[in-house]
Amino acid sequence: MDVKFESWKEIIKDENIVFKKTKVLTDNVLSYCPGCGHGVAHRLIAETIEEMGIQDQTIGIAPVGCSVLAYEFFDIDMQQAAHGRATALATAIKRLYPNKFVFTYQGDGDLAAIGGNETLHACNRGENIVIIFINNGIYGMTGGQMAPTTLEGMVTSTSPYGRDPQMMGHPLRITELVAMLPGTYYVTRQAVHKPANVRKTKKAIRKAFENQQQNKGLSFIEIVSNCNSGWKMTPVEANKWMEENMFKVFPLGDIKVDGELVKEL
């Protein structure tokens, strides 16, 4: 035992460290299901805040959804909002504290259904904030009901025979919608299921916070993510299903950069 312990001590030395959890994440155990994208998305935001040195100036807002407890995980000042209302809170905070960094972290039910109006108008006013939008095509927290982003034919607990667009509407591509508003400055769709995607998403988050720093206006980052629990799949199956099905309706890549559309909608 002692020998093992000593060898551990020899390896874990400052000069050998290649990765360390950012101090902007707390040590609380994440409440997310193993394999869920929420955890990675949290880490990327927290790392960006640390790297930019803005921990003491950042106010985060998490409304209702699986990420309702996000304030347990970010070591920054945070507000928990009513379901769908995060961008209204963010609007006021940013206008009252123009020098602080304000971001919202919202699920698809939250941002695109119950909070659709707040989302649209915050984007249309071009509030100088960052919106992180986790699209997993389902209501994770309440146990896998249909979301506005649920794919055609997709089975959920409230579309048990598959989503029928005639009866239940079409998957809502709210990211394309807000990209068309003059108020948005940067709109992109990313994913966090593979290292290459994680790196791209991190870059996008950094760009979004820098836009805010430079008073450029609203940055909107959709992260297409899995909900393996809600989809009733293993994490590996869920990521595969996401690539094969979600990315067809929600293709990855920048939609609007520096206030200009870079993709035909």
Added chain:
Amino acid sequence: MGEIRLMMGNEAIAEAAVRAGCDGYFGYPITPQSEVLEYLMAENPYERTGMVVLQAESEVASINMLYGGGAAGKRVMTTSSSPGISLMMEGISYMAGAEIPCLIANVVRGGPGLGTIQPSQSDYFQATKGGGHGDYYLFVLAPSSVQEMSDFVKLGFEIAFKYRNPVMILSDGVIGQVMEKVELFDPIPRRTEEEIIKECPWATTGKTPDRERNIITSLDLDPIRQEKHVMHLKEKYDKMKEDVMWENIKTDDAEYLIVAYGSSARISQKTIDLARAEGIKVGLFRPITLYPFPDKELERLSKQVKGILSVEMSLGQLVEDVRLAVHDRVPVEHYGRVGGSIHTPFQVLNALKEKIVNKY
């Protein structure tokens, strides 16, 4: 003496907001209170004090803007009228739960539903008994003059921050629209960020290395901790009784009593003069805070009178609190026009005679 002006109640609220060091006003147009937002937009207080004014996309958005700003320690307010206030109930409940100070003025119109744009007092239950979901109360101030519309903005902010609780000014279309002389209080400067950090150590102003992170939430999934939190709120509501306010008018020798707040109190003031000219000794008890309700003082007065008429423009909401306060010791009757109609002093006098004086 402060500056004297002739103003509408709605304008007085708006001007008082700027003078009270309000940091942000967020609102959505609705009759009969749109003049508040109009006045502020025309006045451009950003130039005067740095106060932010924003027309929100809905009352749902305005109240949640108050949530964001209030949770960051800023003095924030909104105004609306009945249908808009109904939309705010979710946000108000969240703010009560998360202990966020803010000021909300309801310039009440007749309802239910879209109802009418004429004055009413039918939102008393909603304002004083919670209104949204869950166990909570607002501190409720009932102005009965344009002067009080102005004064209660300043007082409202003080109380909101004293208790970390939303405060509601419950007025109505009469007080909002009427023009009267008002003496404006001298402007108070907006608080600096340093002052906010000192006065509101709980606020989300950015986690500096010298403190733990501040979290504003109404959520606690642990029922034992949530119970503790609700009991803490109860202690606060009990403590609010320290700030209970009322006005007694000609009650010293009164044999009968009218209880009325807001515009009904103004109307009833005329009634007691008419009654006294006929030899009926009646006084007026005007609750100024509707929550906490001045029940102790009303109980005291009830011991000297033969009957009480509760007057309000509703089917009878205030009257329930009046009855609770007097413990059936004396007869209590209700009188009031509804649906946007306003009772005259003579109608109140007739009701007083018919329901009280001729019977008891």
